Amino acid sequence: MKPISNQCPLCKGSMSQGKTTFTADLKFGVVVIREVPAMVCQLCGSDWIEDHIAEKIEQKVEAAKINYQMVAVSNWQHEEKAAAIYVVK
Numbered sequence: 335m336k337p338i339s340n341q342c343p344l345c346k347g348s349m350s351q352g353k354t355t356f357t358a359d360l361k362f363g364v365v366v367i368r369e370v371p372a373m374v375c376q377l378c379g380s381d382w383i384e385d386h387i388a389e390k391i392e393q394k395v396e397a398a399k400i401n402y403q404m405v406a407v408s409n410w411q412h413e414e415k416a417a418a419i420y421v422v423k
């Protein structure tokens with residue numbers, strides 16, 4: 335994975351480790367994942383999710399599509415422990 339700069343690409347503010355809420359609007363519903371680790375800009379509040387985390391999120395979104403969940407809301411910290419459930423197709 336490539337390192338993320340500590341400088342915000344939008345406003346050049348400083349970024350620090352924080353949490354964000356990821357949402358994806360699918361055609362049939364939405365996927366919401368809370369407490370996702372991310373770099374958050376202290377100035378403008380933009381959040382940047384690292385590649386290896388983004389890949390896992392992608393898997394969760396795919397799983398939601400397969401299961402055809404209308405609303406999938408989960409917490410990243412809990413998901414980590416139950417990750418195996420989501421990898422299985």
Ligand SMILES: [Zn+2]
Pocket residue numbers: 342343344345346347375376377378379380
């Ligand atoms: Zn910024």
